[in-house]
Amino acid sequence: MNLVWQQFTLSSLTVKEYFATSYLYRSIVGLLSSWRQSSILLQWGDTIAAALLSIIYCLAPFVSTTLLGLLLAACGVFWLLLTLSDEATPTNSSSLTPIHLLVLLYWAIAAIATAFSPVKKAALNDFVTLTLYLVLFALCARVLRSSRLRAWLIALYLHVSLIVSVYGMRQWFFGAPPLATWTDPESPLSKTTRVYSYLGNPNLLAGYLLPAVIFSLVAIFAWQSWYKKALAVTALIVNASCLVLTFSRGGWIGLVVAVLTTLALLIYWRSLQMPPFWRTWSLPILIGGLLGVLLLGVIFIEPLRLRIFSIFADRQDSSNNFRRNVWDAVFKMIGDRPVLGIGPGHNAFNKIYPLYQQPRYSALSAYSILLEIAVETGFVGLGCFVWLLIVTFNTGYLQLQRLRQIGNIEGFWLIGAIASMLGMLAHGTFDTVWFRPEVNSIWWLLVGLVASYWTPLAKNRTSELNSTNSEPSAS
Known part of the structure; x- marks a missing residue:
């Protein structure tokens, strides 16, 4: 029963391996990676993204929905830019x-x-x-x-x-x-x-x-x-x-x-x-x-x-x-x-x-x-x-x-x-x-x-086992 629940909730799904076999993922992610390496601006990509999010959550209660829509569109364009310029590495795929x-x-x-x-x-x-x-x-x-x-x-x-x-x-x-x-x-x-x-x-x-x-x-x-x-x-x-x-x-x-x-x-x-x-x-x-x-x-x-x-x-x-x-x-x-x-x-x-x-x-x-x-x-x-x-x-x-x-x-x-x-x-x-x-x-x-x-659940269990094995025994 526990296994069925894990499968239904995707708890044990290794998304990294799933996307590693995806042709669409490998063909899109990293498309602009060479440009990112030479771009000073995109070296601060996550910080800039945080700044865009900050603007949205700072202005949301005070401005019109039209302006919020424009800010959301800006976030969407920047997310797409970051995704296309990411390297298709296991580290990036594990964030999915x-x-x-x-x-x-x-x-x-x-x-x-x-x-x-x-x-x-x-x-x-x-x-x-x-x-x-x-x-x-x-x-x-x-x-x-x-x-x-x-x-x-x-x-x-x-x-x-x-x-x-x-x-x-x-x-x-x-x-x-x-x-x-x-x-x-x-x-x-x-x-x-x-x-x-x-x-x-x-x-x-x-x-x-x-x-x-x-x-x-x-x-x-x-x-x-x-x-x-x-x-x-x-x-x-x-x-x-x-x-x-x-x-x-x-x-x-x-x-x-x-x-x-x-x-x-x-x-x-x-x-x-x-x-x-x-x-x-x-x-x-x-x-x-x-x-x-x-x-x-x-x-x-x-x-x-x-x-x-x-x-x-x-x-x-x-x-x-x-x-x-x-x-x-x-x-x-x-x-x-x-x-x-x-x-x-x-x-x-x-x-x-x-x-x-x-x-x-x-x-x-x-x-x-x-x-x-x-x-x-x-x-x-x-x-x-x-x-x-x-x-x-x-x-x-x-x-x-x-x-x-x-x-x-x-x-x-x-x-x-x-x-x-x-x-x-x-x-x-x-x-x-x-x-x-x-x-x-x-x-x-x-x-x-x-x-x-x-x-991933499997990674959690491995970490728990490692931490247990590394604990010093009581003297």
């Missing part, structure tokens, strides 16, 4: 992971879905956008192999998120006009301020800040100096407060899932040093304490209580009722094109959805990541995406085991990535801000972060 293979497979399925789309022109535009995001993943996975560049990009994201959260907190204290009807006008919370900071939408702000909260939490353990730890604590308090004040129910759900996952993984990380009692009971005690705090908040904080209870109000809440009506139409869309869907992107969705929508329930998306992917690429694409998630989380867990055994504090960033991804998926179950560039760019950064730690 099972996650890369499944991302490539998902891209291929999206390409086929585009070719068979009933609205090919609209689907093609968003297929290009999807391609840019997937290339962004490839560039992130490459750059983040460097622990120095990894630390830089994470710190940059946390500093930018802190600026975004401070402005959001200012809106809470001084008020901010709603830019859309985000709350049921008949609800007691209709006059409550929902902060949106620079992003213009509280749900989008919650999606953007969720990974920032988790990385602020793990930074307390990963950063060594006290002033850095103080910065991490400050970022945790401000980011978490701002996220809560978005009053985004999906964001709250994602935050709870992400925090519980982080606590579980942190306890797993420390379990080797824990006494037997705490190894057994620390997680139940922490979860019970967290749930107790949430329960007290629901009892004594009326806005929190009303907002949480609205989750279970079904169609009596206008937001719930709207999503239910959209989902009814989406199920019909999936039923008519179940294999490959209508093609990727919101442009294709906007062309097809009006044919199925109920009166007065226009929508720009399916309000669920999984439903959106099923609509766009059918069950074939959805199955590939779920497979990608399984392989990514399995890869993250295996590498966390490896880092835990050697006591490498880089494992804290891996914990942050895994927990943040689970939280974003929980949020995305009931919303589609995941597809917005401010959030989607962070998602692929997280996937690239997990991929950057990857080593």
Whole structure:
């Protein structure tokens, strides 16, 4: 059974050997290697790539999607240049992971879905956008192999998120006009301020800040100096407060899932040093304490209580009722094109959805990541995406085991990535801000972060055996 799981998750796949036999890989990679050797600029290729990524993650909350698209295109061109000028050596091929293979497979399925789309022109535009995001993943996975560049990009994201959260907190204290009807006008919370900071939408702000909260939490353990730890604590308090004040129910759900996952993984990380009692009971005690705090908040904080209870109000809440009506139409869309869907992107969705929508329930998306992917690429694409998630989380867990055994504090960033991804998926179950560039760019950064730690399972076992044999015996 374990062997079947390893094969399904590609844990024992030697990607280096796979690409070594690939004619396409050998004919493309290294095509411009001779030019790179004489180029002073490309000698600093990874540093320049990190600078491009820094510009994206620094500007993402503040600029238009058009400018972000241009920056993504620049990253795509530079990644292609780096790939063509790489030498086809075992070292370079070993940086390609099972996650890369499944991302490539998902891209291929999206390409086929585009070719068979009933609205090919609209689907093609968003297929290009999807391609840019997937290339962004490839560039992130490459750059983040460097622990120095990894630390830089994470710190940059946390500093930018802190600026975004401070402005959001200012809106809470001084008020901010709603830019859309985000709350049921008949609800007691209709006059409550929902902060949106620079992003213009509280749900989008919650999606953007969720990974920032988790990385602020793990930074307390990963950063060594006290002033850095103080910065991490400050970022945790401000980011978490701002996220809560978005009053985004999906964001709250994602935050709870992400925090519980982080606590579980942190306890797993420390379990080797824990006494037997705490190894057994620390997680139940922490979860019970967290749930107790949430329960007290629901009892004594009326806005929190009303907002949480609205989750279970079904169609009596206008937001719930709207999503239910959209989902009814989406199920019909999936039923008519179940294999490959209508093609990727919101442009294709906007062309097809009006044919199925109920009166007065226009929508720009399916309000669920999984439903959106099923609509766009059918069950074939959805199955590939779920497979990608399984392989990514399995890869993250295996590498966390490896880092835990050697006591490498880089494992804290891996914990942050895994927990943040689970939280974003929980949020995305009931919303589609995941597809917005401010959030989607962070998602692929997280996937690239997990991929950057990857080593083959066989290599892990060999290293463990070598380390065991090299340990001095107790005298």
